[in-house]
Amino acid sequence: MEGTSPGASAESPPRSSLEKKRRVDGEKSTTDELLAALIHKIDEMNSNLTSRLDTALGKIETNEKEISNLKEEQESCRFDIKQLQDQVNKQEKENMKLRERLVDLTAREMRNTAVFYGFPEGAENAGKCEQLIKEFAKSNMQMEGEVSIERAHRTGRIRPKPGPPRPVVVAFSRYTTRQTVISSARRYLKERPFQHNGKDHQIFVDEMLPVEVRESRRKLLPLKRKLKEEDPKRKVYFKYPARLFYRETESGKEVEYKQHTTR
Helix, strand or coil, X not given: CCCCCCCCXXXXXXXXXXXXXXXXXXXXXXXXXXXHHHXXXXXXXXXXXXXXXXHHHHHHHHHHHHHHHHHHHHHHHHHHHHHHHHHHHHHHHHHHHHHHHHHXXXXXXXXXXXXXXXXXXXXXXXXXXXXXXXXXXXXXXXXXXXXXXXXXXXXXXXXXXXXXXXXXXXXXXXXHHHHHXXXXXXXXXXXXXXXXXXXXXXXXXXXXXXXXXXXXXXXXXXXXXXXXXXXXXXXXXXXXXXXXXXXXXXXXXXXXXXXXCCC
16 A cells, blocks of 8 residues: 555554653653642641641640649648738737737836936935935925835936936835825926026926837827817826826816727
């Protein structure tokens, strides 16, 4: 047959078709490989994400347990703190009672003692304070009979002039004697100063009290002055430990002054 190459089959496809088919098959194989590789990569990514997600969920669960434990510990700490606060409050109340008891015992030890302020240094002859007080009580306070004294002495350090002289602390044998001395001092000493070396010295006598009581009374002094200014004839005085009283001028009724606070 004319136009037919020798040895070629009449039914064989053209060479260009075979090459095209081989190229298509090759491209399909490459695409399949790429697709398989992509699917494998996606599977790896999914596996990695799943692992990371499981790890994250595990950490979240662990953190939640730790938070729960911390909350329980916090509640336990709050309970412990509340108990400690209660114990501290109880201890403070007990300490306050002990301090009040100590102040009261100290005041009882001082109940026979009075303090004389204003005697110039050297007024007592050779340190004989007891003799000074006995003579002063008779001459300036109109006290009759023997003034029984257990001991008398200066207290504190000598202050440089013109500082005030050291006070004289006097322990009387009886409480009633001390009260009589204080009463007589308030009655007479304002008009009868102590004379020493040609000079007049105003003497003031007060009961001896613990520091805590004196401080409490000191805070009430402005109120005491106010009550006195309202009625100069009114008698205003303290009672132990630091209670402020006054006596009505007309009725003579004793009234305890209590400061009212407004919130």
